[in-house]
Amino acid sequence: MRNGLDYLESVVNHLDENESLVTPRDVKYAVLHLQAAVEVLLKARLLVEHWSLVFSNPGEATRKALDEATLSSVSTEHAVTRLRNIAGVDITDKEATALKHLAKDRNKLQHFAMTAPAPVIEARTGEVLDFLIRFVDDELLPRLNHEEKTEVGETLGRLRGGLASINTFVRKRTNRIRGEVTKAGAENRTIKCPECDHLALVLGEAAGPDGETAWATCRFCMIRWEQEELLYCFLEDDRGETSELNTCPQCREWTLGWGIRVLSDPEKDVPFCFACSVAFPSVVPCDRCARPVDHAGDSGETLCGRCWDDAVEEDRYGREDPTDYGYAEEPG
Ligand SMILES: [Zn+2]
Ligand SMILES: [Zn+2]
Ligand SMILES: [Zn+2]
Numbered sequence: 001m002r003n004g005l006d007y008l009e010s011v012v013n014h015l016d017e018n019e020s021l022v023t024p025r026d027v028k029y030a031v032l033h034l035q036a037a038v039e040v041l042l043k044a045r046l047l048v049e050h051w052s053l054v055f056s057n058p059g060e061a062t063r064k065a066l067d068e069a070t071l072s073s074v075s076t077e078h079a080v081t082r083l084r085n086i087a088g089v090d091i092t093d094k095e096a097t098a099l100k101h102l103a104k105d106r107n108k109l110q111h112f113a114m115t116a117p118a119p120v121i122e123a124r125t126g127e128v129l130d131f132l133i134r135f136v137d138d139e140l141l142p143r144l145n146h147e148e149k150t151e152v153g154e155t156l157g158r159l160r161g162g163l164a165s166i167n168t169f170v171r172k173r174t175n176r177i178r179g180e181v182t183k184a185g186a187e188n189r190t191i192k193c194p195e196c197d198h199l200a201l202v203l204g205e206a207a208g209p210d211g212e213t214a215w216a217t218c219r220f221c222m223i224r225w226e227q228e229e230l231l232y233c234f235l236e237d238d239r240g241e242t243s244e245l246n247t248c249p250q251c252r253e254w255t256l257g258w259g260i261r262v263l264s265d266p267e268k269d270v271p272f273c274f275a276c277s278v279a280f281p282s283v284v285p286c287d288r289c290a291r292p293v294d295h296a297g298d299s300g301e302t303l304c305g306r307c308w309d310d311a312v313e314e315d316r317y318g319r320e321d322p323t324d325y326g327y328a329e330e331p332g
Contacts, residue, residue, distance in 0.1 A: 001044045001140055005155045007037035008132065012162025015122055027121050028109060034125055035076075035106040038099060041132060042079040045139050049087045076103050089139060091131075098127040119173055120196045120221040126166045133159055174198065177219045181263060189277040192261035194233040196221035199263045203230075204277030231257050231274045236290065245290050248273035249283055256280070256292055 010033045014026040046053040052061035056072045065071040074082065080096050083089040101124055105116060116124075133156060141152060177200045181190050186202050193201040200220035217224045234257030236245055242254040249256075255275040262270060262279045270281045271292060284295045286304040293304040303311060 001041065001136070001152070004037045004040035004044060004132075005136070005152065005159070007033040007040065008129065008159055009155065009162075011037065011125060011129070012159060012166070015125060015166055016162060022118050022122070024118075027118050030125060031102070031105050031109055031121060034128055035102055037132060038076055038102065038128065039073075039079075041135060041140070042076065042083060043073065045087060045089065045135070046074070046079060046082060048140075048143060049082075053082055053086065076100075089135075095127070095131045098124060098131065102128050116195070117222050119170070122166055123170045123196065123198070123220075126163065126170055129159065129163045129166065133163065173220065174200075178263075180219070187264035188262060188279060190263040191272065193218040193221060193223070194230070195223045199261065199266060201225065201230075203274065227255070227274050231255060234258055234260055234272070236285070245285070245292070247292055248276060249280055249292060249294060250276050250278060256283075258285075 011030045014030040014033070015022055043054045050058075051063075051066055052058040054071070054073055055061040055065070056074050056078070061071070076099055080091055080099060084091055105121065105124070108116075136152070136156060141149060141156075144152060177198075181187060181200075181202060184202075189203045190199060191201050191203065192199050196218060198218070198220035201216055201218040203216045215224055215226050216230070231242065231246070232240070235242065236258040244254070246254040246256045246258075248254075250273060253273075253275050256271050256273045258271050259269040260272040260279070261268075262272065265279070265281065268281075270279045271283045272279045280292075280294070282294055283292045284302055285291070286293045286307055287302050288307040288310075289304060291304045291306075293302055295302050301311075
């Protein structure tokens, strides 16, 4: 546990914007040390439950491998599952996702020597750090003796200070972006970024070198998106291709994405056309074929024009005597 907290202090020192500018090197060590802290602290709690649980396969656990530290140890993902299922530790889905993102960042760093941009790392670090401090507080601290508690308590105090400054940085950045977007009157074409989950991806403004408005930059994570890439993040089905189900009610192109969070109406997900940069809050999928249709608030079954015609026909023939098809009455 001391080892884990030591890693956390290093994370906080690397990301402290008040001390000095956060460099790519700081980001790198913040990610590596945060992941190390996660692994060490989760295992510390598993050890309390039973020492075999820190092995990747508890069935093959031996005391010797543990003592000599030659074991193949449990992955973070499995550690989370074991803590939840066996130790009854409360880890929310959001926290588990934050841990997963972190593990991904660490792998990227080890294989490609790159990470997500600094602001994204700060935001994610804030989430993980928040979880770890609570985790140490609830799960590890009560098991220490008085002297250890005092020592760990002091470290936790410093970590809380570090967490507050990271959160302040994230909040300041979020507020500044919000202000800029509002000033530009762009709330209705600013969406939640699929990369960093911040409502900071402003569409239809930055003209590319060829004068196209097809791409956009997230103001929080600074990641650039092509129109098509973005659309593919929001296809309704898993076919991985656009289809009639993506027909925009305005421009008729297959550029309508589903389930997009827009800054001007941040409480719900709506369909959004990436060609028009317009949200269509009243558009819903047709109850029968899932093509987009403007529901406009009336109740009952929602049908597109084609399915509506089919329904009328079914209705008409459905009322007739099944033996009398009525063809004689139809001209031609
Ligand atoms: Zn982003
Ligand atoms: Zn459109
Ligand atoms: Zn339909």
